[in-house]
Every structure is written in C-alpha cells, then in structure tokens.
Amino acid sequence: MSEQRTELDKLGEFGLIEHLTKNFKNTQSSTRLGIGDDAAVLSISKSQSQLISTDMLIEGVHFNLMYMPLKHLGYKAVAVNVSDICAMNGVAEQITVSIAVSNRFPVEALEELYDGIHTACKVYNVDLIGGDTSSSLSGLTISITAIGRVKKDAITYRSGAKEHDLLVVTGDLGAAYVGLQVLEREKEVYNTNPNIQPDLDGHDYIIERQLKPEARVDVVKFLKELDVKPTAMIDISDGLASEVLHICKSSKVGCHIYDEKLPIDGQTSMTAIEFNLDPNTCAMNGGEDYELLFTISQSDYEKIKGNPHMTVIGHITDEKAGRYYVDKNGAAIELTAQGWNHFED
C-alpha cells in the first residue's frame, strides 16, 4: 500500500465513487449506462431496457434500531430501492436482499425484518429472487439490488433537462428529516429516563415519513397516463438541493428554485419551528423524502397543472446563469448541497 494517507471525507461520497471508478470502461454491448444515475441501464430487447440499482444500509449509519422497528426497516430498505427504479421512469420487478447480522440478533428479529420486506414486495409487486445471509462481527447490514424494466423511449436520465424546462417535485418535502428530529429527541429523553414513554403525539405523519417512506410508483403511472415524459428525473434521497444539483450537473444547466413554492406539510412546518429549524431548510436539505424531482418541457405544463401530487418549484436556466435558490424577497442564494455526507460524521 502507498504510504500516502488521504482521509475518506476529503472526497465525499460522490467524489469517492467517481475517483475510484474513473478508470473503468464498459465493454459489453448490453451495457447502455453504468455508474452515474439512479440506476444502470442494460439493453435486453429491441424495445425494452432493464434498470439495475443497488443500495446498502448500515446500522448506526443509515438507521438506528432504537427507534426503527425491524419490520419498518425491511419495508424501507425495499422502498428506497424501488424508488431508484421509479426515478428512471421504470417499474421494479425483482429484488435481491443480502444481510449480515451479528449473533446478538435472534431468528425472531430477522423474521420481523423479512416480514417488512415481504410486505413491501407485495405492495410494490416485486419478487425476492436471491440474496445472501451471513454473520457479521457487529450490527446489521442490508444490501439490496432492485431490477426493473422500462420501454427504451421512456427512460428518464438525470442528463436531459433543458433551458426553460419546469422543475417539478412530487408530494411534500422535509417531513422525513423533521420526523427524525422527533425520534432523536425521544431517544435522548429515554436515555435520560427509561421510564418516560416516548411522546410522539401529533407527529404521526412526519414519523411515518421517516420510518415508512413510500416509493412513488403511483407517479410513474400518473406520468404515463398524462402522457408526460420528464426530460430528467431523480429521486430525493439526499435532499432537494443535492438532487437539483445532480440534475444541473448532469444536464449542464442552471436553475432557479423558489422558496415560496416548496411543498411543505403543516405538521412538518410546525414541528420544524418547535425545533428552531427553518422549514425551508429542512425541505431543501433534509433528505430521505423519496419523492421524485423532475423537469418537463413548458409545453407539458397544462397536463400537470393542478395535479395534487405535483408542484412546480422553479425552472431550468442556461448553465452560465448559475444555480439559485430565490427567497421571498427575491434574493438569490447560490445552491450548495448540504445533503448527507456520511464520511463527514
């Protein structure tokens, strides 16, 4: 090994993948797209492509079993992978699930986990086709690969956004992050005094958004029914700011996002304020909402106008115009991604 030592947090998660894989070249004719989008794209027939996406969830990094029931964890692990397939405008059909667990877990705990995986498989109509079960020296690790299908001409990449396109987001934002704050607070209370019951009243929605997010398979269907093909699409796992920047970078464009357009649920706003957090900041940087962010041509605006699942939050500009977040007073702030960066912890 070289004697030089560069710390992992120097590159960040995305920089690290880019750095480690920069010398890899694709040579198989079936490989249409490798690393760099929500899923890889393989050509399987004249009209159809296959989508492959993979994710790893690690105890203590991505989840805390103190407030995350194993059944919910199983469900969420499947949902976040299905979400990646949705982000390519595809339909998930299969998953593989590998787990590594320490002996601290009894069989009954894994039954709970697989119960959640099973429920998600039924809800999302995906088959569990493989996996690996192994022991670990500490904690629980879950690795899931999702396999989906999409018509070749329907695939939405991150790279297709064009100047003047509208930026659209589904559902509402920030709830999962604010829900996490509530769970973290109750954990602290419990650690101080285990006799106090957690006080989660009035936070049901945001806690459910954190513990049991849903992949927007419905949105993929709506888009098809509305005959709208987004010019670019991504799912919101790391936070809106980070995802918008991914689209802008891949599409070589700029953007304006309007503060006052951000869809935020009332419970999210109220609880954020309770925690002295700015609701808009939670929406921009919270992450884990698993909503879809996409761009559409202005000519498609009439088709989505008034749709309760979709909100126009801004538009795409020329790359030179920059990437900005515009506040209520019209002040433009340059967008920076403050989404998760696990290596900085």
Next chain:
Amino acid sequence: MSEQRTELDKLGEFGLIEHLTKNFKNTQSSTRLGIGDDAAVLSISKSQSQLISTDMLIEGVHFNLMYMPLKHLGYKAVAVNVSDICAMNGVAEQITVSIAVSNRFPVEALEELYDGIHTACKVYNVDLIGGDTSSSLSGLTISITAIGRVKKDAITYRSGAKEHDLLVVTGDLGAAYVGLQVLEREKEVYNTNPNIQPDLDGHDYIIERQLKPEARVDVVKFLKELDVKPTAMIDISDGLASEVLHICKSSKVGCHIYDEKLPIDGQTSMTAIEFNLDPNTCAMNGGEDYELLFTISQSDYEKIKGNPHMTVIGHITDEKAGRYYVDKNGAAIELTAQGWNHFED
C-alpha cells in the same frame, strides 16, 4: 418483537434463508427462478435468460486483511460472483459493487481494492455498472451482484442430475483451505514476534488458490466446445461435500463419491500432512476452491474423457441408495456437509 429467542446458529446459513423466505411468492412473469440455485433466472427474450447472483464479504468473517492484500480481495470478490454465473453455464457481463468502510481506511486503501476489482473486470470481461459507497462503524463490507446471460436451453440448474449420471469436478480441490492454514500459521508467528518474516516458501500455489481464486469461465467455454450440457452444475464455494449434497437434494437423487478419485494437487497433500490434516478431508470440506461440480449423462463420457480440466469422481444413484463417500477399502461413509457455517463460530 416476539419474546421467544431462537439463536441464529440453530438453523444454519441455508436453513435460515429457507426459513425467512418461505412465505415469499414470485408473481412477475419475467421471474423464472428465484432463491435456491447459484443464481436467479430472469426471462429477457425468447431465446435468452439473464442470471443474477449476489454475495456479501465481511471483514473478520470472510476475509482477514492481515494477510489478504486489498487488491487480491477486490479481485476475489469479483471472481466468486462470476463463478456463480459460471455454475449456471452462463457468461457474466456486468457487476455492481457496494462497499461500506470505516474511517480507518484511507482513500489509498480503497484505490488498492478497486485496482483488484478493475483487474478482475478486465480478465472476466465484465462491466462495473453501479454501486454504493458508504461509511461503516467498523471494518469493511463488500456486496457484489453479478449479472450474466445464457441461452435458455443451456441453463444448468442444481436440480437436473439423474440416476447413473457421472459426477465431474474441475481442477483440483482442497488447495484454498490448506493455503489458508499456512496464512493463519504465519499470522500467529507474526503476532508472537513481528520481526520474523512470514515463511511462505513452497506454498505459492495453495496460497494463490486462497488469495486469488479464479472463476472457471474457461470450463463454460470448454463445455460448449465439447457440446456437453451438464445435467446439473454448482460451484464449489463451501466444500465439495456440501455442494454434492445441494445437487442431490435439489435433484432428489443419491450419489457415490470415490475417495481415490479426488483431484488433489501435490502441494496441497504435502502441506495438509504437515498440518496433520487428511488431504481428502480438505478436498471434501475445505471450500473456497471455486471449481465447478457437475453431472453429465454417461453418453457424454467420451467427450470429456482425458480432459485435463475435468475429473470423474463418482456417480449419481437413486435417492433411496443414499449419499456416500467410498474410501479406498470400499467402506461407504454417509456424506454430511461440514462446509462453512458462519453462524456456528
């Protein structure tokens, strides 16, 4: 969670997967085979199927970085997944690689790991199409999914072995396990006195078999050239005894394996004896050889006769005749799998 507590080692690795997934049902028309073979089988066109296999490698369980260089580890992680595709008589085309690492690893260490992955991708002609990089609280975890292709009529399942078929194994057996003993011994010596240089002289072959196993992609080609379609096939990851039992169980047949037929390299035998180990036991139960075990119809015997890569080690019997290991004196010992069971550690 239920109050009952069943320890993981009660079920064993294969029993655990079976138990956890027994309620899952496949509903997608593209799913041809789910859990239970070396790879899942998806239908992608009239004549072609896709093979999907996944594996997780965990530091301290599957590898020890004290004697496993990261570059070798990267290579091996790819090779063992490609081997699963070979076991279905297919050709691997793509892989995804997810890793979780603690901050203890510098970027340079991961460069070594990816260097090995890169080399394996070139050797096996597979594209790296995706993955995930994340931090872990301790150690290194690697999860790989391999994607391959095979003509529908060429797929070899574990379940096709028939009475009177011949049992054939490729290469030689037991070397990886005996190589591991040498590495473990030198680790102990080093732990006692770090000034003593490891003594690996005369053990090159068996150490390479442990640190840098190869997937038998050549055998898949040979079989095609010889016009031999095995009736059943599996790769030897957990040990010959365990794999033979998998074929027998899936195919509902019995078998006789002949002790004196086992292909064992001279270096393996000599070193095994040095360690007071029976070379045949190492061949039967050692594991990690990543050779292929297959069954062929007797009518194909002439095609493989004298082939330096293939050795007939026994034959398939009726299920009622049992599964036996026959020693030099003709004594038949019932086969039991003593392959790895990580949960028993």
